[in-house]
Amino acid sequence: MGYSDARAFCLDLQTHPADPAGDQAFLQVLARWAKRYCPWVGLEGADGLVLDITGSAHLFGGEAPLLHDIHQRLARAGLFVRSGVADTRGAAWALAHYGKGIAARAQQLDAIGQLPVAALRLDQKPSIALQRLGVRSIADLHALPRATITRRFGPEVLLRLDQALGTQAETISPLPDPPAYQVRLSLPDPIGLQADVMAGTARLLDQLCDKLTAQEMGARVLQLCLRRVDKGTQEIDIRLARAMRDPQRILTLFERGIGDIDAGFGIDQMRLVATLVEPVAVEQVTHSQVEAGDKLDDLITRIGNRIGLDNVQRFLPADSHIPERSFIVAPAAYSTPAGRWVSLRERPIQIFPPEPITGAGATPPASLRWRRMSFRVERATGPERIAPEWWLSDENWRSGVRDYWKVETKQGRRLWLFYTPQNPAWFVQGQFA
Amino acid sequence: MASDFHIHFPLRPNRVHEACGPSALGFAFAVAGQRRGTVLWVTEAWHADQINPAGFAPYFDPRNLLIAKGKDQTDVLATAEEALRSGAIALTVITVTKPIGLTEGRRLQLAAESGKSMGLCLVPDGMGSNAAETRWHCEPIFDAADSTLQRWEIIKNKSGTLATWIVRWNVEARRITVVSETGERPVSQVAPD
Known part of the structure; x- marks a missing residue:
């Protein structure tokens, strides 16, 4: 049935993308949890668990209290479950999928006899063929002569019937324990x-x-x-x-x-x-x-x-025009050197948080004081305008766009200044070689 | 004067050297560019000034750089000694903020010798250790035509004489070249831009 057809039947239908891998992972978690009831827990298809509770049911006061306990706990976790308990795996599967409750000891046929033949874990083809012949329930199938069934449907149908009734053995393969190092x-x-x-x-x-x-x-x-x-x-x-x-x-x-x-x-x-x-x-x-x-x-x-493994670091390039965000510092133990370092314009070899200096106007001041040193500006190269990344909110870039200048001073130092035209002020942010 | 630069400048291997002055960082990157292998940069964690990989990428590949951030100077020196002794690191750059004693300096020197590695301490002016092989004072100088000009001066040398050079960073060749003294230089024709 297509989605639009389904919507026609049920107006408030909700859809979510299927996540089979996630479902499997969750089933594994559930299987680990189910080990509280017995050590033998295996997976049953894509959406079921099979537990061999032989010899451990009495620890919970019998089969009925155990089943009740499972239902209670899973309901509290928000899960809807169907369950069945029987002497054989096949009968338990039939009860869980098509009936409910607990089959009495050695009374499988009574418990599952009235269920449809599909409850025998049959493929679609034989189960439909049986229904067309009028064999609707398991009891009907059991009443037929065995030789005719095998001749007509192959050995699989009888194998499943025998497994459900306990004449044919079937084992549970539990999940392996994770190794303990x-x-x-x-x-x-x-x-x-x-x-x-x-x-x-x-x-x-x-x-x-x-x-x-x-x-x-x-x-x-x-x-x-x-x-x-x-x-x-x-x-x-x-x-x-x-x-x-x-x-x-x-x-x-x-x-x-x-x-x-x-x-x-x-x-x-x-x-x-x-x-x-x-x-x-x-x-x-x-x-x-x-x-x-x-x-x-x-x-x-x-x-x-x-000094702590996280304090041994390396630089990784990042895709950003913002000088302080053009690289990432990553722990060396958890990263490999990667990427290419491309800078279109000359960048200072040392950067620090912006330090304010006095200055007015859109061109660099003729003389400036920075870190208690005074400089006379001889040459200024710029401006290079860098706009803040509006998709990230950064405290330091609240003052708007920045016009960067490389300033060479008579005293020698080559500084990286910027001017914020939207909130007029001058800052020093780096030093060239 | 310019001719004997090559005796000193690829710094003597298996030793710990020192650099001070405003351009010490640039000197460290120039040295790192000449070493093959991994460079370890050891600093104290509280420094707000940090090196900018986009800026020093022309000097050497930031992929070869590891940074170690110690809690205090003891951590920094211990980390540096470990790195020098291991022999896995081609150059260990150590940023120190307090004076290094003779004992610590000598230990670093011995570690560099046994690990066949090179160390470079970036020290504040006047805080070097007597155990250092050479100490360089580096400062940028202004020139109307060239914005990479620096003065490198050896102010301590255990096995040689002291000297001063004017050097520039050759952007195309990616190496340091020595420039003649001001008086011997041809008058620059390039107008400052």
């Missing part, structure tokens, strides 16, 4: 020497890096927890400039943190967790190039652990 080491005797802690850390790192390699992941943030015999815990965090899984390189980065640790009466448990991991593909190692890049990344990590 943590390892620990308990020591029979407490340790306190720096070399010993480093050796323990090396052992943990080897295990952790094996895990990371198996999953093709790399650690970005690592945390080492050291528990002392008096139950005090000390933590060392390191943030890496690049996702890594090379134990030797990571170990040297722990040296500084371990040096600062107060071991007290000794450390008897160590735990190493990769709190942030990123996928790292296996890559070809060559003799050239890799060395320099690795050294630079290690350096960024070491500096970053002292």
Whole structure:
């Protein structure tokens, strides 16, 4: 049915674009949540979950209270759900899609017998053909001789019927658990020497890096927890400039943190967790190039652990005529050098927030005082008019358009001045080489 | 006078040098343009004056620049020492605001030697360290015909003599060239525009 046809039937019809990827992601979240009821949770089609509650229903007081609990919680979250409980996956599917409630033990046929044959998870073709023959319900289908059904519709119909009634087994494949990147080491005797802690850390790192390699992941943030015999815990965090899984390189980065640790009466448990991991593909190692890049990344990590990884930055070009917005400062660990630096006009090598100077008129003053120095203007080049970006509201550009001048002074300095004709005033904003 | 510029100017590698004066920044960019590899710029985070990549792009590629912002001068010096020692950085430019003691200066020098790297401290006038290999005083000078003219003067040199040059930035060739002294220069025919 087209949208306009649908509108004719229902005037206040609302539409939203479909987002299958988002729906799948949400279903994954829901599957993780459903693990509170049982450990075996699998996906059922594009919009369903299947739970094997064998042996866990009694924890919630039986099947009915469990189902009630699921409905209550999901309703509170604003979700409309249909559900069914039965001994077999097929019968539960039929109840969830075409009926409701709980099938009594070993009474599948009674529970789903009156449901249409489509409730057997059949394809459209056999289900329509069966209905045309007058076989409307599952009980009708069950009453037919089996050999004729197979001859006419192939083995699939009977397979589905047997699965629903429990004569044919069907399994649930649960979703895999996400891997946990943590390892620990308990020591029979407490340790306190720096070399010993480093050796323990090396052992943990080897295990952790094996895990990371198996999953093709790399650690970005690592945390080492050291528990002392008096139950005090000390933590060392390191943030890496690049996702890594090379134990030797990571170990040297722990040296500084371990040096600062107060071991007290000794450390008897160590735990190493990769709190942030990123996928790292296996890559070809060559003799050239890799060395320099690795050294630079290690350096960024070491500096970053002292002054903060966000304080190691690089410039990225931005598309703007506004001088202070013609570049972006981005953390070096999370960006790569990119873009081209093109400037159509000469720009100062140093810029600062505008500093007011005295002056009147639209041409630069003949002499000016700036930062307690006085200058005589010998040559002024300009003006270059730069208009504020009206689509962004910027406090500093409230004074309207600016006329920029390059001013060369007799004293030597070459300054970048601007004049705001809409609110007459002069400012210094930069210095040329 | 102009002939011995090349002895000094591509600065001696594996050493820490110093620059002061109003044009020290321009000097640093000119030095950075001659080094191959990554340049690390270490400053204190509170500085309001900042370098403008669109402005120094003619001197060297901003893609090769990393900036490290330390909390105070101790952080800045420690970061610079780490960078010099690592050998992964071709040039470390250090902006300092307080005087550097002999110990700190010597440590930087040793780090540069062991990492085979070069350091350049931008110091306020008169606040350099005695451990520096050379100290340059740079200032722009006004000229009717040329708006890139500067005076570079070595005011401290551990292994050579002191000297002064008038240099200009050659925009087309993207390099520093030495200009003859005022008296020896041909009279400029170009009217100031």
